[in-house]
Each structure stands twice: as C-alpha cells, then as structure tokens.
Amino acid sequence: MTDAAALLAVAKEEARLGGSEGGVPIGAALFSVDGELLGRGHNRRVQDGDPSMHAETNAFRNAGRRPHYRDTIMVTTLSPCWYCSGLVRQFGISGVVIGEATTFSGGHDWLAEHGVAITLLDDAECVAMMRDFIERRPGIWYEDIGVPVRE
Amino acid sequence: MTDAAALLAVAKEEARLGGSEGGVPIGAALFSVDGELLGRGHNRRVQDGDPSMHAETNAFRNAGRRPHYRDTIMVTTLSPCWYCSGLVRQFGISGVVIGEATTFSGGHDWLAEHGVAITLLDDAECVAMMRDFIERRPGIWYEDIGVPVRE
Numbered sequence: 001m002t003d004a005a006a007l008l009a010v011a012k013e014e015a016r017l018g019g020s021e022g023g024v025p026i027g028a029a030l031f032s033v034d035g036e037l038l039g040r041g042h043n044r045r046v047q048d049g050d051p052s053m054h055a056e057t058n059a060f061r062n063a064g065r066r067p068h069y070r071d072t073i074m075v076t077t078l079s080p081c082w083y084c085s086g087l088v089r090q091f092g093i094s095g096v097v098i099g100e101a102t103t104f105s106g107g108h109d110w111l112a113e114h115g116v117a118i119t120l121l122d123d124a125e126c127v128a129m130m131r132d133f134i135e136r137r138p139g140i141w142y143e144d145i146g147v148p149v150r151e
Numbered sequence: 152m153t154d155a156a157a158l159l160a161v162a163k164e165e166a167r168l169g170g171s172e173g174g175v176p177i178g179a180a181l182f183s184v185d186g187e188l189l190g191r192g193h194n195r196r197v198q199d200g201d202p203s204m205h206a207e208t209n210a211f212r213n214a215g216r217r218p219h220y221r222d223t224i225m226v227t228t229l230s231p232c233w234y235c236s237g238l239v240r241q242f243g244i245s246g247v248v249i250g251e252a253t254t255f256s257g258g259h260d261w262l263a264e265h266g267v268a269i270t271l272l273d274d275a276e277c278v279a280m281m282r283d284f285i286e287r288r289p290g291i292w293y294e295d296i297g298v299p300v301r302e
Contacts, residue, residue: 085238
C-alpha cells in the first residue's frame with residue numbers, strides 16, 4: 001500500500017480548497033490499492049447548497065461508475081460520519097485512511113469490525129482546520145452532522 | 152403520522168419514473184412528520200452516471216439544507232442499503248417507511264436498534280419492479296450495491 005501520508009496529502013488539498021471557498025474544510029479522495037487516484041472531492045454543503053455532498057461522497061461521485069470497489073481505498077481528512085461509513089461498507093471499499101478523529105468521531109470502529117482496514121492518523125493540520133471552522137461557524141458544522149444546535 | 156401507504160405512493164411514482172428513464176427503479180421521498188413533502192427523488196446511477204445518487208440520497212439532496220432532520224421521515228420503495236441507512240442514522244431522521252425488503256435487505260434492522268421507527272410494508276408493485284429490473288439488468292443492479300458480478 002502507498003504511504004498513508006502521501007494519500008492524505010491529496011485529501012488535505014481538497015479540504016483547504018473547500019475552506020477557501022467558504023465551505024466545511026473536509027476533503028477526501030478515492031484511490032486504487034495501487035495508489036492510482038480515481039476521484040477527489042470536498043464537502044460542498046455551503047458551495048452547492050447540497051447536504052448530501054460530504055467529502056467522501058463527493059470523491060466517490062467524482063470517481064464515476066465502477067463495477068465494484070474491492071480494490072479501492074478511501075482517504076479522508078476526518079473520521080467518516082455514519083453516512084460516509086455506510087458508503088464504505090455498502091460498496092465494499094477495502095480500506096480507509098483518516099486524517100484525524102479528534103474533532104469528530106464517526107463510524108470507523110464499526111467499519112473495522114466489518115473487515116475494513118482502518119489507518120487512523122493524527123494529522124495536526126487536519127485537526128487545526130476543523131477546530132478553526134467549528135469555532136468560527138458552529139451552526140454550519142452542526143448542520144453538517146445533523147445535530148440540532150442547542151439554544 | 153400520515154398513512155404509510157399514502158407516503159409510499161410518492162416514492163413509487165419516483166421509482167416508476169426512474170424505471171421509465173432506463174434507470175434502477177427505486178424511489179424515495181423525505182416528508183415532515185406532519186406529512187409535508189420536503190424532497191423526492193430516484194436512483195440516478197444510469198441517468199447521470201452518478202454512483203452516489205441512490206434514491207434516498209437523491210430525495211435528501213432535493214430537500215435542500217435543513218438545520219436538522221429530527222422531524223422528518225424517509226420513505227423508500229426498497230430496504231435502504233448501508234449507505235442510505237447511514238444517511239438516516241447520521242442525520243437523525245426519525246422514521247423510515249419501506250416498500251419491501253424481499254428483493255434486497257439493507258440496514259433497516261440496524262436503524263431500528265438505534266431508535267429509528269421502521270415501517271416495513273410488503274408492496275407487491277415494489278417487489279415486481281425490482282424483480283423485473285434485476286432479471287433484465289443484473290449487471291447494473293449488482294453494480295448499484297457494490298457487489299462484484301460472479302463470472
């Protein structure tokens with residue numbers, strides 16, 4: 001398998017791009033197990049007004065149609081939420097490389113229980129991007145994970 | 152809660168529309184718990200070349216951004232796959248009305264374990280639409296659920 005940090009670099013570029021557009025700074029990329037980039041993307045809630053475009057889903061979409069995903073790896077800057085974890089499980093994506101699970105923890109333990117190879121990094125830039133965004137735009141962040149904002 | 156069969160009728164309209172377009176005949180709709188239609192859609196793999204647009208995701212997308220989903224119900228012609236089940240769990244959608252789980256069974260029991268109100272119907276037209284499609288287009292169907300086709 002290709003070096004996880006090198007794969008994560010592509011997802012981090014996407015996260016920075018999303019942040020520069022005013023969006024939620026989460027990026028992702030789908031690679032083959034041989035390291036070929038198949039699709040990349042970032043959260044597009046703000047940019048497109050589209051709540052379904054979490055980063056992993058956007059990268060999956062941008063990879064286009066494939067007969068199956070057994071030979072692919074999802075790389076994401078943040079622990080995948082249940083929606084994106086369900087994507088990984090349903091499509092049989094074989095591994096997930098995660099930038100950090102400090103600011104949010106989704107379904108990666110559940111994926112591991114179901115045979116998905118999880119590589120959890122602790123990338124300081126990924127943490128910093130999310131901490132900054134959550135502090136500046138808490139309403140958008142909680143909307144992005146479906147959590148009603150406490151009044 | 153509004154009558155489940157009446158809600159399902161909207162998802163079935165979407166499934167028929169998707170089938171008439173040459174796509175996978177699965178439809179869905181997001182309603183408020185009061186019965187207001189918030190968004191409707193159908194599987195768009197074939198039509199848009201977009202593997203991320205399962206019916207439930209398409210209905211969710213078409214409902215647009217919402218602060219939260221605690222007061223919503225997802226209606227779908229077919230048991231939601233793990234991807235769409237993850238969507239329901241992450242966004243806290245309170246209930247799912249399902250046309251049938253005979254031709255495919257996804258994550259609805261898991262959702263029930265996590266507090267989602269599941270209404271599982273056994274709608275003959277929903278079953279017939281899927282049986283017919285799977286028989287005619289097995290390759291597209293297995294691609295849609297990420298299952299490598301057996302040679």
